[in-house]
Amino acid sequence: MGTSVxxxxxxxxxxxxxxxxxxxxxxxxxxxxxxxxxxxxxxEPDPSLDTLLREQGxxxxxxxxxxxxxxxxxxxxxxxxxHDLIYKRSKFVVDEHVVQASDNLAAVMLCCIGDDTVDKQAxxxxxxxxxxxxVSNGRSVVEMVMGEMVVLARRLYTANETGRRxxxxxxxxxxxxxxxxxxxxxxxxxxxxxxARLADAFGMNIRFYDEADVAREVGTTLGWTxxxxxxxxxxxxxxxxxxxxxxxxQGQPNSGLLDYxxxxxxxxxxxxxxxxxxINAARGFLYDxxxxxxxxxxxxxxxxxxxxxxEEPGSADEDWTNPYAEMDNVxxxxxxxxxxxxxxxxxxxxxxxxxxxxxxxxxxxxxxxGQGHTIGVNAELPHWVLAVVHSDVRGTKKAxxxxxYEAGASNLQSSHRDFPDLGIAYDVNAIDQPLSDDQLRxxxxxxxxxxxxxxxxxxxxxxxxxxxx
Numbered sequence: 001m002g003t004s005v006x007x008x009x010x011x012x013x014x015x016x017x018x019x020x021x022x023x024x025x026x027x028x029x030x031x032x033x034x035x036x037x038x039x040x041x042x043x044e045p046d047p048s049l050d051t052l053l054r055e056q057g058x059x060x061x062x063x064x065x066x067x068x069x070x071x072x073x074x075x076x077x078x079x080x081x082x083h084d085l086i087y088k089r090s091k092f093v094v095d096e097h098v099v100q101a102s103d104n105l106a107a108v109m110l111c112c113i114g115d116d117t118v119d120k121q122a123x124x125x126x127x128x129x130x131x132x133x134x135v136s137n138g139r140s141v142v143e144m145v146m147g148e149m150v151v152l153a154r155r156l157y158t159a160n161e162t163g164r165r166x167x168x169x170x171x172x173x174x175x176x177x178x179x180x181x182x183x184x185x186x187x188x189x190x191x192x193x194x195x196a197r198l199a200d201a202f203g204m205n206i207r208f209y210d211e212a213d214v215a216r217e218v219g220t221t222l223g224w225t226x227x228x229x230x231x232x233x234x235x236x237x238x239x240x241x242x243x244x245x246x247x248x249x250q251g252q253p254n255s256g257l258l259d260y261x262x263x264x265x266x267x268x269x270x271x272x273x274x275x276x277x278x279i280n281a282a283r284g285f286l287y288d289x290x291x292x293x294x295x296x297x298x299x300x301x302x303x304x305x306x307x308x309x310x311e312e313p314g315s316a317d318e319d320w321t322n323p324y325a326e327m328d329n330v331x332x333x334x335x336x337x338x339x340x341x342x343x344x345x346x347x348x349x350x351x352x353x354x355x356x357x358x359x360x361x362x363x364x365x366x367x368x369x370g371q372g373h374t375i376g377v378n379a380e381l382p383h384w385v386l387a388v389v390h391s392d393v394r395g396t397k398k399a400x401x402x403x404x405y406e407a408g409a410s411n412l413q414s415s416h417r418d419f420p421d422l423g424i425a426y427d428v429n430a431i432d433q434p435l436s437d438d439q440l441r442x443x444x445x446x447x448x449x450x451x452x453x454x455x456x457x458x459x460x461x462x463x464x465x466x467x468x469x
Contacts, residue, residue, distance in 0.1 A: 029455075036106065049348035085105070129426070131351075140340040234268075
């Protein structure tokens with residue numbers, strides 16, 4: 001611990017058991033370490049992450065596969081170790097038991113894009129932030145999808161299989177070039193946009209479907225054609241590729257986004273000379289595999305490449321049933337879109353930087369609670385940072401501001417963001433002097449009283465940022 005003020009917070013808060021506005025329920029505020037000390041690392045992110053964390057003074061506790069998938073064991077490990085951070089990829093489930101196991105837990109750091117294995121509401125309720133990396137694996141996924149388009153268009157997978165059976169199947173039947181074909185991109189985010197640019201360079205016609213206003217504006221500015229519906233994107237495309245997140249722009253789940261009615265329209269407005277290929281390297285729960293299989297059986301979809309599945313094993317030793325195993329024209333891969341030698345170190349580097357920003361400045365970037373915003377301060381050094389995860393109930397933010405003022409501290413700069421879908425907010429303040437233990441207790445008490453929310457303040461961190469930081 002860097003300061004006696006911070007190190008005594010948790011002990012001090014326990015002294016509030018005498019009669020006051022507090023109830024047992026309201027005494028759940030996390031008083032976090034001033035600087036992070038220990039990280040639980042699961043699912044084998046790149047080993048360079050360990051070195052990068054040690055450089056920040058954070059000791060990594062790395063658990064190998066398949067041991068890391070034993071959730072009960074990991075909960076106990078967190079209880080014993082009282083880790084500040086969890087780093088994971090896309091399989092280990094973070095639920096309320098995991099989140100509550102360490103009183104020091106400040107954030108879950110996702111070394112991937114997807115956040116569907118994290119109970120975000122449980123994290124929000126406990127004041128635990130969830131950060132991801134929406135950038136670093138983009139090129140790896142894009143290159144794989146481009147390769148799959150070539151493989152599907154030229155029927156390379158069937159040529160390989162027939163060759164293994166000593167058959168010579170040289171013909172041009174249903175083998176196509178990419179040039180002048182239409183690619184429909186569902187979801188024009190980081191990966192979708194990169195893919196569209198690369199396909200554009202191949203001479204393909206680009207259409208896209210995205211509900212976000214900014215994405216539509218970007219796409220049309222780049223000269224691509226926006227589709228008004230998913231059905232239109234399928235009708236107009238020779239290829240359809242999906243690159244959506246777990247939730248839509250309104251925060252609603254994208255589960256079941258597609259069904260047979262979409263697949264049966266693939267290439268309907270295109271000439272018969274079309275590959276009619278579908279690619280999914282995004283989410284396994286976007287559709288029922290039975291709908292895609294039916295569309296393939298009926299020749300609406302002529303070929304598909306699938307990298308993600310509704311049910312995926314946690315390790316190579318776990319039993320798994322490939323829903324497309326009997327289909328010769330479905331090319332399947334085991335969720336390897338981001339599994340390249342280049343992407344994994346990039347992810348480790350970016351997540352290390354996100355850690356440093358949070359650890360040393362209180363800055364939050366790439367939070368899955370609300371993508372696209374950085375929440376932080378950039379005041380003149382030195383200063384103190386007071387970072388608070390709190391409920392978004394009216395009065396809570398006022399309590400923070402009033403406490404800083406009444407403590408005689410100057411708020412040099414502040415940044416605030418509500419996450420109404422989860423009922424919380426993140427508030428970070430650069431102040432010219434620290435708040436005392438008593439003033440921090442008064443902050444929690446004032447927030448509880450003003451908001452009438454017994455769990456108004458979910459988590460608190462206070463630390464000094466020096467000139468040498």
